[in-house]
Amino acid sequence: xxxxxxxxxxxxxxxxxxxxxxxxxxxxxxxxxxxxxxxxxxxxxxxxxxxxxxxxxxxxxxxxxxxxxxxxxxxxxxxxxxxxxxxxxxxxxxxxxxxxxxxxxxxxxxxxxxxxxxxxxxxxxxxxxxxxxxxxxxxxxxxxxxxxxxxxxxxxxxxxxxxxxxxxxxxxxxxxxxxxxxxxxxxxxxxxxxxxxxxxxxxxxxxxxxxxxxxxxxxxxxxxxxxxxxxxxxxxxxxxxxxxxxxxxxxxxxxxxxxxxxxxxxxxxxxxxxxxxxxxxxxxxxxxxxxxxxxxxxxxxxxxxxxxxxxxxxxxxxxxxxxxxxxxxxxxxxxxxxxxxxxxxxxxxxxxxxxxxxxxxxxxxxxxxxxxxxxxxxxxxxxxxxxxxxxxxxxxxxxxxxxxxxxxxxxxxxxxxxxxxxxxxxxxxxxxxxxxxxxxxxxxxxxxxxxxxxxxxxxxxxxxxxxxxxxxxxxxxxxxxxxxxxxxxxxxxxxxxxxxxxxxxxxxxxxxxxxxxxxxxxxxxxxxxxxxxxxxxxxxxxxxxxxxxxxxxxxxxxxxxxxxxxxxx
Amino acid sequence: xxxxxxxxxxxxxxxxxxxxxxxxxxxxxxxxxxxxxxxxxxxxxxxxxxxxxxxxxxxxxxxxxxxxxxxxxxxxxxxxxxxxxxxxxxxxxxxxxxxxxxxxxxxxxxxxxxxxxxxxxxxxxxxxxxxxxxxxxxxxxxxxxxxxxxxxxxxxxxxxxxxxxxxxxxxxxxxxxxxxxx
Numbered sequence: 001x002x003x004x005x006x007x008x009x010x011x012x013x014x015x016x017x018x019x020x021x022x023x024x025x026x027x028x029x030x031x032x033x034x035x036x037x038x039x040x041x042x043x044x045x046x047x048x049x050x051x052x053x054x055x056x057x058x059x060x061x062x063x064x065x066x067x068x069x070x071x072x073x074x075x076x077x078x079x080x081x082x083x084x085x086x087x088x089x090x091x092x093x094x095x096x097x098x099x100x101x102x103x104x105x106x107x108x109x110x111x112x113x114x115x116x117x118x119x120x121x122x123x124x125x126x127x128x129x130x131x132x133x134x135x136x137x138x139x140x141x142x143x144x145x146x147x148x149x150x151x152x153x154x155x156x157x158x159x160x161x162x163x164x165x166x167x168x169x170x171x172x173x174x175x176x177x178x179x180x181x182x183x184x185x186x187x188x189x190x191x192x193x194x195x196x197x198x199x200x201x202x203x204x205x206x207x208x209x210x211x212x213x214x215x216x217x218x219x220x221x222x223x224x225x226x227x228x229x230x231x232x233x234x235x236x237x238x239x240x241x242x243x244x245x246x247x248x249x250x251x252x253x254x255x256x257x258x259x260x261x262x263x264x265x266x267x268x269x270x271x272x273x274x275x276x277x278x279x280x281x282x283x284x285x286x287x288x289x290x291x292x293x294x295x296x297x298x299x300x301x302x303x304x305x306x307x308x309x310x311x312x313x314x315x316x317x318x319x320x321x322x323x324x325x326x327x328x329x330x331x332x333x334x335x336x337x338x339x340x341x342x343x344x345x346x347x348x349x350x351x352x353x354x355x356x357x358x359x360x361x362x363x364x365x366x367x368x369x370x371x372x373x374x375x376x377x378x379x380x381x382x383x384x385x386x387x388x389x390x391x392x393x394x395x396x397x398x399x400x401x402x403x404x405x406x407x408x409x410x411x412x413x414x415x416x417x418x419x420x421x422x423x424x425x426x427x428x429x430x431x432x433x434x435x436x437x438x439x440x441x442x443x444x445x446x447x448x449x450x451x452x453x454x455x456x457x458x459x460x461x462x463x464x465x466x467x468x469x470x471x472x473x474x475x476x477x478x479x480x481x482x483x484x485x486x487x488x489x490x491x492x493x494x495x496x497x498x499x500x501x502x503x504x505x506x507x508x509x510x511x512x513x514x515x516x517x518x519x520x521x522x523x524x525x526x527x528x529x530x531x532x533x534x535x536x537x538x539x540x541x542x543x544x545x546x547x548x549x550x551x552x553x554x555x556x557x558x559x560x561x562x563x564x565x566x567x568x569x
Numbered sequence: 570x571x572x573x574x575x576x577x578x579x580x581x582x583x584x585x586x587x588x589x590x591x592x593x594x595x596x597x598x599x600x601x602x603x604x605x606x607x608x609x610x611x612x613x614x615x616x617x618x619x620x621x622x623x624x625x626x627x628x629x630x631x632x633x634x635x636x637x638x639x640x641x642x643x644x645x646x647x648x649x650x651x652x653x654x655x656x657x658x659x660x661x662x663x664x665x666x667x668x669x670x671x672x673x674x675x676x677x678x679x680x681x682x683x684x685x686x687x688x689x690x691x692x693x694x695x696x697x698x699x700x701x702x703x704x705x706x707x708x709x710x711x712x713x714x715x716x717x718x719x720x721x722x723x724x725x726x727x728x729x730x731x732x733x734x735x736x737x738x739x740x741x742x743x744x745x746x747x748x749x750x751x
Contacts, residue, residue, distance in 0.1 A: 126589060131596050135643045136589075155643055186750040188743060189585055189646040313637035316630075 004179045008142030008172040009038035011179050012106070015149035017042075017049050018181055021077050023068060023438045025053045025061040029081025031108030031121055034173035039079075053438065053467060056459035058085050060431035062092020062163075063457070065103040067435025069096075070418045071393055071443075073226065075156045076103040076435060082110060083121030086167075087128070091425055093163045094132040098422025099247060100224060102161035104152050105129075111171035112140050125167040134162030142175035146182040154184045159192025160311040161224055194312060196327040196335060203323045204306045205339035207280050211304075213348045214240045215271075215278035217263060217292075220247035220421075221285015221309060221329055228252070228414045230333040231284065238343045241352065243271035245286045246406050250416035260352055264292045265556045266403040269363070269565055270355035272556065275300050276563040282306045285329050288318040289422065294562040308332050362567045363553045368408060374547040375523060377404040377476045384446055384474060385410045387530050392444040393418065393436050395471075397429030397453030400482040403552040405448040427456030433471040434463055444472065444534065451477040451503050458509070464539045465513040471539050478546040479503060486551050490569060510541045521545040574628045577606065579656055579730055582621040582639055583613060583646040583739045590644055594621060597638045603627050607660075609727030615740060618646060624728050647739045653703075656730040662686075662707035663724050664698040670719035671696050677717050684710040695721060704728070 006014070012035055016024075028036040043052050055061045058080045065076025080086050086107035096103045110119040129136045135155045139148050145168075152164040208214055222231050228251055235242050235258045242252055243263040252259050261268030263275075275281065281303040286292070293299040296318060307314070307321040308329050315324040325332045367378030381404050390412040396402040396419045406419060418436055420428040433447035454475050464471055485499040510517030516536050520529045520543070533540040556565045584590045591610065598605050606624040613620035627635070632650045640648040668691065671677045681688065686700035700710050707725050714720050732738075 127592070130589060130593055131600070187643065188746040188750065190643045191746075311641070313634070313641050315637075317634060317637075 005176050006179050007034065007038065008139075008145050008168075008175050008177065009034040011142055011145040011177065012149065012168070012173075013038050013042045014179060014181070015146050016077070018183070019075070019149065019153045021050060021075075023051045023053065024077045024079050025055055025064040025068070025435065026079030027055055027058050027061060027081070027085060029085045029108065029121070031082035031110055031170050032080065032085070032168070032173075033108075034170065035079065035106075035108065035168070051438070052079075053434070053463065055431065056462040057457065058088035059091050059427065060434070060457055060460045060463065062089045062096065062103060062105060063425070063428050063431035064435035064438075065105075066092060066096050066099075066101045066428075067395060067418045067432030068439045069102050069435075070432070071415050071436045072439035073415060074102075074439075075153050076101070078103060078105045080105065080107050081121065082108040082125070083123050085121075086125055087123055090128065090132065091423070093129060093165065095420055095423040095425045095428065096163035097132050097134065099420065100161050100220060101163065102156040103163045104156050104166065105163060106166045106168055108173070109138065109167045109169045112169045113171065115169070125165065129165040132163075133165045136165040136167070138167040138169065139172050140169050142172045142177040144172065146180060147184065150182045150184040151187070154187070155190070159190075193328050194310070194326045196325070196331050200323055200325045201332065201335045201339065204282075204325055205336050207304050207306060207323060208238055208240070208282065208336070209339075209341050209343075211280035212345075213278045214238065214280045214282060214345065215274055215303075216240045216242040216282045216284060217275075217286050218242050218244045218248045218251050218284050219286025220245065220251070222248060222251035223415055225285060225310070225328050225330040227330040227333055230330060230337070232256070234333045234337045234340070237337055238340045239345045239349070240282065241274075241345070241349050243267065243275075245289070245292060245421070246419060247417070247421045248286060249406060250411040250414055253412050254410045255412070258349075262407060264289075265294070265558070266407065266552050266554065268356070269359035269554050269567060270352040272554075272562045272565045273355055274352060276302070276561075278303050280304045280306065282308070283319075284308045284333070285310070287314050290318070293318060294556050294560050298561040359554060359567060367404075367553070375520065375526065375544050376547055376550050377401060378408050379523075380474065380476055380526065380544045380546070381405045381408040381448060383526050384530055387527070387534055388446055389444050392416065392446055393440065395419070395429055395433040395436055395445060395447040397447075397449040398424045398426045399450050399453060400486065400550065400552050401448045401450040401453065401476050403483070404476075426453040429453055430457050430460045430464070430471070430473065433473070434460060434467070434469045437469045437471055445470065446472045446474065448474045448476065450482055451475060451479065451501060452481045461509070461513045461515065465515060468538045470537070472533050473539065473541045474533075475506060475541060475543045476546045477503060477506070477543055478548050478550060480548055482550065483552070485549070489549070489551075490557070506541065506543050515539050515541055517541045517543070519543045519545065575626045576628065576652065577624055577626055578632045579651045579653070579658070579728060580621070580623040580625070580632075580636060580639070580648060581651065581730065581732070582623065582648045583615070583618050584621065584642075585644040585646065586617050586619050587644050590619070590642070591621070593642050594623070594639055594645070597635055598625065601631065601635065603631065603635065607727040609729050611729070613739075615743065618739070622728050622730050647742055649738070651730070651732065655733055657733060658703055658728055658730045659701055660704055660707055660728050661726040662700045662710060664700070664711065664714055664720060665722040666696045666698060666714065666719045667721055668692065668694055668696050670717065674717060674719070677714065677719055680710070680713050680717075684713070686710060
């Protein structure tokens, strides 16, 4: 039999192909050149099986991979060189770790003979990436490639997903081996899907059946477990109102009658107060982040806590649980639902309404339908949401733009939100939106950014230009790092320390990249400009001149009890 | 964390024999500002599996979180925490003493015998004493010898421990996993 002798770089191509990879976000450099040389053949002509998207900065590659993963449910891939190439990806890796996003970052490394010699562009990648990744591994020989790649994808996508780093030594990229395909789907030390415990299911069902005021907190785990249908069946059978975390917003459609809004510091008023009143709290695939709970010493003390999570280390980490159901929610939700009595909690659900009404009058209406003054962020988001197609994907940057966008956008379809929740990474928006357009070319991708975040990965406009990536960019420009400015005004005696920002002329930036651009300063032009943005093929930059000192409300000040949420400041 | 709530816990961690695990394990402690009191790494009775014996002062809530974070690492097979009553524990102490002092004061030799320690080397310059036991006994011997002013060097090993339980949890877990895998 003829031996199939190929280089480690070609082995990588075969292994990626075997994992079903279609899109790679990357940036070449010295230590990854053999791989890029192999990639040349695999991205054109008869052998073509990948699209390689040349980003403009490696951080962009990781965020694009994250956006791709979040929208497609598949593993996002970033390919970079050693040293600075890969240190630039660390922000994206940490972001993916905190937000449970499956990505694989493949980086070049100096040959093993040079390891530890402070060789050119050598960095101890496994050392620096271990604490912020799910798994980090150095491929030291070409023999390892097939196994390591398959293991990397298996770890990234299974259980609680996360980022995996492959540190690919240059000698292994060029060595020739007899290629043997590998498929890793079992690691004895790694239990991605813990076995559902019947006793826990019984206890959870009993608590829910006896609850008078049950409240569900829905997190991204539902999307990651692809359990949106199972969630609906669960909520509907027992008539349980449900709040969603920021990352879980599209796990339950905005217009579902049991949806009671967003949790957290800038979430909805009623649900925050009701967390302090419910008798049974059912957390589903969420991790009780401090941005959700506020002061842990007073958080939901009156309630029995049921926590459904696939990751045992989340149980009792922040909030003490009465019943822990450690399993994939795709499995645990239906198991509990089967034991639930059909129920009706109309009176309990109705008790949310006066609080909703207070929020509507005091916060929402003034934010989305102002009568005078400069444009507000809430109104811009609301106006885009009104015109955007039902299957639109919301991508946000970080800061006020993110809080307004997540509050006022509408979610009709699963996997409709990309935002940096845990790490709060400014600069995430634009590259993540690029990734989203490759994950779902048929969907409208709306990316809201502030003037601060827009400038943090602004170089990715080059990628958008080159790829004609149809990202609808809405830049809400208030000449401030608005969220920090809001905190300075609220908690730091209005001392605006370095939050005012001078901006370039974005029309010239847009022109330089050949991207259609429109500015809106007047309320009456907003709807028309949005229509133009949404009907223009390809990318578009819509710059909105926003009230400089617009504040996000409601707000629970950091570390405060969540029932002390403020409707005004 | 209030000092009075702290207890000495022993963690037994089993991992695959791959590079970099020790870093990952200790990072879990460092991130929470918990000091590792002692650490011992060795092969275990299970082929390819390494055993880490770690002691740390902490409270139970925190030690549970630490154990779960360690067990979450991909190549960690199992992590558990124990209090001293659940384990057979041994440590070793080595004491390098001045021969002149030891010869000059018969109390020193009597103390060594009383602590059930052994002289494993005697030469004109120094005497090496070894003691196996639990932490307190090894430290007590050090204090007693130090009171004579004869100690040139002293060191205590990391703890090694095996469980008192009747069930071999790690072997059973691996057996179960191998069955799951096929």
